[in-house]
Amino acid sequence: MAEREQVRRSAPRETESPTPVDATGEGATELKAELDDLLDEIDDVLETNAEEFVKNYVQKGGE
């Protein structure tokens, strides 16, 4: 249990800001390249008329 306690108490979150996406430091360049590749692919498959698609997307409530 000791290890878990340590994990849990380690982060005084109030003073931290949310982790930014463009974090610098080790691995950040690699992560950025990976995100760039993903964004390239997303650009290719994105609905062509986004505004129209969003406007027409109306669902009836369910359950």
Next chain:
Amino acid sequence: MSRAVAVHKVVGIETEFGILHRCDGDSNPVAASSMIINAYVNGFLCQRVSWDFEDEQPGTDARGFNEFDALAPEIETHLVNAVLTNGARYYVDHAHPELSTPECSDARQCVVYDRAAEEILIRSMEAANNLLPDGEELVIHKNNSDGKGNSYGCHENYLVDRDVPFSRIVTHIMPFFVTRQIFCGAGKIGMEVPLVEREPAAFSDRPFQISQRADFFEEEVGLETTLKRPIVNTRDEPHADTRKYRRMHVIIGDANMSEVQTYLKLGTTSLVLAMIDDDFVPEPLTPLVPVAALRQVSCDTSLSGLVELADGRRLRATEIQWEYLEMARKYAQSHGLDAVGGDDVGNDVLDRWEAVLAGLETDPMSLASQLDWVAKLRLYEGFAQRHGLDWDDPKLAALDLQYHDLRPSKSLSRRMGLERISTDDEVNEAVSAPPPTTRAYFRGRCLDKFGDQIVAANWDSMVFDIGTDPLRRVPMLEPLRGTQTHVGSLLDECRDAAELLRRLGN
């Protein structure tokens, strides 16, 4: 070790899918949903067996009374409604195609069937689109909101002990439900206006929230699912022996694209419900105002906000989850993990639960391959930055829909590198074969083998027509009977339903 008396957590998920009919004129979502299901049933199944509504009583309330003014869910018996050979139910509910997975004996198995449900919808969509004229298309989304104030559900079901006072369930599941969204949320852009006026929760940062569903909950406890939605739903319809069981019907969850999240959602909730069955629970962590706390947590992607509890304490959502996790670790040691499907799945859920809480506290972005809301946030931040967009740009709203798009050529979530729990082979198998470890095995195998002699089926019975006699109903009141171990060789041996019924002694 104390003897665990918790009821085995048999689980299932029912998902209402978003549906869009792209055509020139007006389209009717009920007709579109029927088209989707009929295309599958007619295209892929030899026999078509209908659902049997004999035993459905969705208006019965777990608190022991029927609220006369409560709006009981309406059963639409005239709409297409089929039972599949994998034991699932596939039907039109209101204006959506809905698929209820077969009963599963643990969280991991249910992830496979949830993913199989997606595969069934994909095949349905492709079959239906082949029948439509050029220029028309049916598009299915696995999401919970259209971004315009309309929501539809992804409900979970868990078998619980009838003898446990419902008030104990409410007390201990409420704080868990208010906070589990930090690892169960599918994420969405913006906020949707609810039916009642209330103070809006404030976004901690960007106009993005953790849960698709939090905006739509207005009550703490209740029977409704379409209006005044409650955090704890009281529908008391066990679809099993009513003297022994309740079915905990959970309507608070999001439909997840991430398998890790579906797994964690089912696994942790099963654990907490087993602990409640065994009365092994932490001091109550009840939020002072649960409905407000639910929205507050959803809007706080910084995860730093404090939830005010009824006893005056103020805890972060992660801290409330750590309390449950620590109790669950102790529960595993003292009672074992049989109630959630055994040590393998139970310990894996505990370890992943711990890892995800630690990740949320130290570096949420490290969970981008595990949690939908984090994957979305990372994608939208990057996309907005690349194209110089504000958060209210319709392109981002389009991304937020397309993340859930089930078309393989369009799905964004399938391009995000999300970690898998299931394998493709398991999912393909689960599209047509039932889980071997619950009564769904009996249902599915019978449908596959004797489909032309089955008149109707539902969760807890099947009706056979063997020609000579009156219709024969076979009750299935025990969710863990009728498994492969129980009836596998019997079903292999029987040549027709008459022989099966004779040998079952029915």
